[in-house]
Amino acid sequence: MEKTNGAFQYCDQLVREFEKVVKKPILSKSSVYYTGVDLGTAYIVLAVLDENYQPVAGAYRYASVVRDGMVVDYIGAVRIVKELKQELEQKLGTELIYAAAALPPGTFSLDSGTIKHVVQGAGFEITNLLDEPTAANAVLKIKDGAIVDIGGGTTGIAIVKEGKVVYVADEATGGTHFSLVIAGAYKMSFEEAEQYKRDFKNHRELLPVLSPVIEKVSSIISRHVNEYRVKEIYLVGGTCCLSGIEDIIAKQTKLPTYKPQNPMFVTPLGIALNCTQEIL
Incomplete structure (x- = not known):
């Protein structure tokens, strides 16, 4: 279900502003720009905020350089991030210096160095590296509950107590x-299936087909949240754009489940909000 008051008011407003600047960047000068780099399994997203942490530009591209939360094509990842960086710099008429990035929770010891090198290799000074659900909560501002980031390859869960x-x-x-x-x-081929899945017109038809996988995701969520007595679930991540996914998860977990209007951009915006001028 959608939660339009309270929790998602700030989130949905920020995402709406970001969607606008993706199409038409804000060109008024800022003393500094903060960039969030989200290296997803399906998409790479760059979100740019001004000195007041308001969205001014953004870009994204379909990519297959990450698998199951791990970078599997380092050169390809650097190239795409660099190209998106240059595209945004050209639109804004300025150099983007500072960037933050994020990883799926629990993968810091395995892949944090690679993510850092991708961002640096693209020409950024990296200022922060955090886990994806924590980044998402900078936008959601949840005090208590479970943030579930369903991306292309993994389902990340962060349990929040008292903020x-x-x-x-x-x-x-x-x-x-x-x-x-x-x-x-x-x-279909995998590529055809990806395209078919992204078309909102197909979601009603696809929901029964995908129910077994959504139920598996639900069982993963339940296993991690039960002992913490979580009362609500909040969904983010590109995969959550599937219409009706929240209803199946709510039914399977027996917990109220909410998602913002566009869950795809919550995490990259949260990463950008955690960007600073202090180099790692």
């Missing part, structure tokens, strides 16, 4: 698995 993240987890089930199911059911 602080007390537990994080990440498991390898996400949008890639949705596409594999669609490809099998409709005798």
Whole structure:
């Protein structure tokens, strides 16, 4: 279900502003620009904020340089981030210096160095590196509940108590698995299934086909939240754009489940909000 008052008021307003500047950047000068780099399994997103942490520009591109939360094509990742950086710099008429990035929870020891090198290799000074659900909560501003980031390769979970993240987890089930199911059911290639999944007109038809995978995601969520007595679930991540996914998760977990109007841009904006001028 959508939660238009309270929790998502700031979130939805920020996302709406970001969607506008993706199409038409704000060109008024800022003393500094803060960039969030979100290296997703399906998309790479750059979100740029001004000195007051308001959206001024953004860009994204479909990419397959990350798998299950890990960078598998380093050169390709650097190239795409660099190209998006240059595209935004040209539009804004300025150099973008500072950037923050994020990883799925629990992968810092495995991939934090790679993510840092991708961002630096693209020409940024990296100022922060945090886990994705924590980044998302900079936008959601949840005091108590579970933030569930369903991306292309993984489902990340952050449990928040009194405004602080007390537990994080990440498991390898996400949008890639949705596409594999669609490809099998409709005798499509994986790429065709990805395109079919992104078209909102197909979501009602796809929901019954994808229910078993959504139920698996729900069981992952339940396993991690039960002992913390979580009362509400908040969904973010590109895979959550699937219409009706929140209703199935709510039914399976027996917990009220909410998602913002566009869950795809919550995490990159949260990453940008955590960007500073202090180099790592």
